[in-house]
Amino acid sequence: MIRSVFQPDSSLKEQIITDNTKLAEYTVELRKKYSLNNKVLFIQSLQFLFESINIDVIKNRGYYAYPPTGLQCLAKALSGRGIEIEVLDLNCQFLKRVINDETFNYLNWLDILDEYLKKNRPSIIGVTSISVYSDVFSPSFPLTSILRYLHDRDEHIVIAGGPIATNEYENYLEKDLCHFVVTGEGENKINLLFDFLFGCDNMHTTTPGIYFKYNGKIEETHGERDVVTLKGNLIETYKLVPIEDYSNVGCLNPFSRMAGQDRRFTGIQLNRGCRANCKFCDVTKFMGKGLRQYPVQDLLDEIWYLVEKRGIRHFEILDDDFLGTPSFKEGAVKLLKEMCRIKKQYGITWSAGNGLIAASLTEELLCLMRDSGCIGFRIGIESGNAEMQKKMKKPASLPLLRKTGELLQKFPEIFVAGNYIIGFFGMETFGQMLDTFKFSYEMNLDGANFTVFQFTSKSTVKETPDNRRIATEFVPSKDSSKGEIIGSEGVVSGPDIFNMAKDAVPSPEQIKQIWFTFNLVANYINNKNLKPGGNPEKLKSWLEAVQLVYPANPYMPLFAALSCVLIGEHEKAEQQLRRTKKNLEGSQYWIGRFAEFDLMSIVNNFPGNPEQVYRIGIDRIPEQLRRRYSKWAD
Numbered sequence: 001m002i003r004s005v006f007q008p009d010s011s012l013k014e015q016i017i018t019d020n021t022k023l024a025e026y027t028v029e030l031r032k033k034y035s036l037n038n039k040v041l042f043i044q045s046l047q048f049l050f051e052s053i054n055i056d057v058i059k060n061r062g063y064y065a066y067p068p069t070g071l072q073c074l075a076k077a078l079s080g081r082g083i084e085i086e087v088l089d090l091n092c093q094f095l096k097r098v099i100n101d102e103t104f105n106y107l108n109w110l111d112i113l114d115e116y117l118k119k120n121r122p123s124i125i126g127v128t129s130i131s132v133y134s135d136v137f138s139p140s141f142p143l144t145s146i147l148r149y150l151h152d153r154d155e156h157i158v159i160a161g162g163p164i165a166t167n168e169y170e171n172y173l174e175k176d177l178c179h180f181v182v183t184g185e186g187e188n189k190i191n192l193l194f195d196f197l198f199g200c201d202n203m204h205t206t207t208p209g210i211y212f213k214y215n216g217k218i219e220e221t222h223g224e225r226d227v228v229t230l231k232g233n234l235i236e237t238y239k240l241v242p243i244e245d246y247s248n249v250g251c252l253n254p255f256s257r258m259a260g261q262d263r264r265f266t267g268i269q270l271n272r273g274c275r276a277n278c279k280f281c282d283v284t285k286f287m288g289k290g291l292r293q294y295p296v297q298d299l300l301d302e303i304w305y306l307v308e309k310r311g312i313r314h315f316e317i318l319d320d321d322f323l324g325t326p327s328f329k330e331g332a333v334k335l336l337k338e339m340c341r342i343k344k345q346y347g348i349t350w351s352a353g354n355g356l357i358a359a360s361l362t363e364e365l366l367c368l369m370r371d372s373g374c375i376g377f378r379i380g381i382e383s384g385n386a387e388m389q390k391k392m393k394k395p396a397s398l399p400l401l402r403k404t405g406e407l408l409q410k411f412p413e414i415f416v417a418g419n420y421i422i423g424f425f426g427m428e429t430f431g432q433m434l435d436t437f438k439f440s441y442e443m444n445l446d447g448a449n450f451t452v453f454q455f456t457s458k459s460t461v462k463e464t465p466d467n468r469r470i471a472t473e474f475v476p477s478k479d480s481s482k483g484e485i486i487g488s489e490g491v492v493s494g495p496d497i498f499n500m501a502k503d504a505v506p507s508p509e510q511i512k513q514i515w516f517t518f519n520l521v522a523n524y525i526n527n528k529n530l531k532p533g534g535n536p537e538k539l540k541s542w543l544e545a546v547q548l549v550y551p552a553n554p555y556m557p558l559f560a561a562l563s564c565v566l567i568g569e570h571e572k573a574e575q576q577l578r579r580t581k582k583n584l585e586g587s588q589y590w591i592g593r594f595a596e597f598d599l600m601s602i603v604n605n606f607p608g609n610p611e612q613v614y615r616i617g618i619d620r621i622p623e624q625l626r627r628r629y630s631k632w633a634d
Contacts, residue, residue: 019206019222020196026214027196030179034123034157036198038082041122042075043113044068044089045129046142053106054481054551058098058250062257062548065092065250067266069318070128070162070186072237077187078194079236087240088116090146095249110149117153124197125150126190127178128162132474133454136168147177157197161186163286173213181211184286185272188226230272230294233302243310252316255351255376257545258415263349265314266306270299270335271328274321276357276395280382280421280453283320291324296334303339307346317352317377323360332365339372352377355419358396358404366411376415378449379404384439385432388424398439405443412535415542417447422518423511424453430514431502437518446529446538448522452476452511476512483550484589485512493517494596520597524559532614536566554583554590555599562602566610577606 047064057063068089075085093112097104127150129143136144143164150158160172161182169181182189191204206223213219247264251257256265271294273287306312323332342348355378369377381401383389389398408416418440422433440448451474477483487493492500493513500506506514529539543560550556561576580603584590594600607613 022214022219023196023210023212023221026212026219027199030157030197031199034155036123036157037121038084039120039122040078040083040085040124040126041116041120042068042071042085042087043125043127043146044071044087044091045127045131045146046094046109047091047129047131048142049132049134050140050142051138052479052481055098055106056551057549058095060548060551061095061099061248061250061261063095063250064252065095065246066130066252067092067241067243067246068128069234069267069269070130071126072234072241074126074161074186074190075237075240076232076234077191081194081198083194085240086120086122087237088113089241090142092242092246092249096245099249110145113146113149117155123156124159125156126159126161126182127165128160129164130162131164133164133167136164137171144172144177147172151177159190159193161190163282166286167282169211170218173211173218176213179212183209183211185226185228185288187228189221192221225288227288228272228292230292231298233294233298235302235305238306238310243306243312251548252314253351253353254542254545255353255415256314256316257548258541259314259349259351259375261548263313264311265316266312267316267318268299268303269318270294270296270331271319271321271324275325276321276393278380278382278394279392280424287320291321291328293324293328293331296331299335300338303342307342307348313346313348315348315350317350318354319352320354321357322352322354323356323365325360329360329365333368336365336368336372340368343371343373347373349373349375351375354378355380358401361404361407363407363410366407366414370411370413374414376417376446378417378419379445381418381439381443382421383424383432383436384420384442385435388428388432388436392424401439402442405445408445412538415446415538417449418443418445420448420450421453422450422514423506423508426453426508427505428453429502430497430500430504430506433506433514433518434498434502437522440518440522441526444528446535447542448518450515450518450522452515476515477550482589483553485516486589487513494593495521520555524555525597527559530559530562530566530613534566536563539563540567540569552583552587552590554580554587554594557583558599558602562607562613565607565613570608577603 047066068087071087075087078085090109090112094106094109097112098106127143127146131142134141147158147160150156158178159180159182160178165172165181166183169183172178172181180193182193188204188207189210192207193210195203205226206221207226208221208223210221211218243266244264246266247262251261252265252267271291273289273291274283275291277284277289303315323329339348339350350373358379382392382394384398386398420436420440422428422436454474476485488509491507491509491513494517497514497517527539529535540560540563543556543563547553547556547560557576557579561573561580564570564573564576584594594603
């Protein structure tokens, strides 16, 4: 527990109270209703949706298990107040129960919280979520389920925060699911709110962004917009988090699985915010404009502590703009140079799944990244269509991205994928999507991370027509526990999507089928690491990592088998081929998919040496299939 020693030293400032009279009156009422003690509980919600839950994947440790870094920042901000803070990561505890307790009924997952509250009596509970944005008022949406449960108990002052609560503050407050919503960055706001809740004499600067419902009306605090000053580190708050458990129950992304499932991991942050202001992204709306950087030595102290005292060996960069503008470059270089030393001593690895901005990548930085243990990262490309790039306000041009793609070929040790989005704002034409698909070939990276556009805030909702506002997974195959994307009447699938009219605006269901074909052709059939001069070992590592999340998928082990042939691991190739055949057995869905792309010709005539593998490449596929691809190949 964190114990702090806050001592009020003066009377309440009249101006602060005057500016926030309604907040003062409301908190007085809450103090009368709820008996405040010095115990505070912060809860991190589940990081998945129940509609597509797959117990086998959980037991494979394939579900996300991000540590509660945001809540740790709040705990750090509240130090010095004489309160006892605990963090309950329901996501980690849920995964742990499913993996280790055969009697656990996952539908009763809120029992975990109930058990905690029977033993502990916090008077204030804060709840946050980093799960996918979906129908937040569906019966099973995790964050809303927790808030409903706490509302029914009615024994605590409840504060909601994080991206979803920020977007939904009006709905959550109108439905009386919490007492407060802290929007955007929380460190300064939570301190101001606690000043009022505990009736402190020494008040923090007032700031907007704390919402509450008073006398039937939603109110907001007043003051100047706050900017959180970044200093210090999270070492003390790691006493609240059993970080050693996280790699035993889940992962961060494919990169952490590629590093090794048994390697302990966590996230770190150097920069907060982003220099860009892309229309599809809410980072600047949540964090504010521009970049701020932690003192590099503070972060290095945290890394050394985590490596030497907690056994962490893999780090995920949580930054949205890790390399930053030129004025921030010195900090990144200093960090990477010291991480080179840590790598030599402890063999650490790191990755950046959020994506790096291509304009900042230089040969000097890439050398440092490689030497400091970087195993992979993504770069934000989003679209290969110049018109869409302009519409979304991307801070990179297609010519600059092409140059970056050429530079990255010098670093085959690092797995680099491009981030691409299709279906922007529900108005993107198929021709524009096809430009993105073709551009992914020009970039010639290790992977093309195609996702489907989803509205994630009020700003993206405004851009999206009513009939296109369907909030689901960014990766359509995750909408189903089996990883299947079932077709529907009037929706084109397979290679036939390349015959669609370029000026057509595909429906949400059609976009899912486009995603399937783009993903299969770009990342598997025509993967550069299955061609002469490629790096099949790197492809094999990636495919082994993604198979943990899609155990029923038959094409992943098929192409993993091909990579095994290229590196001479024939026994593993046979194992992967057997897995392919097993996953095909009895599955009309996958048998149909294999027929669409003529993949059975590979299964039935599986190559026994590298030369035969290379002949399967897109340049020498059967004539019938090549004709079906002609629309995009030209």
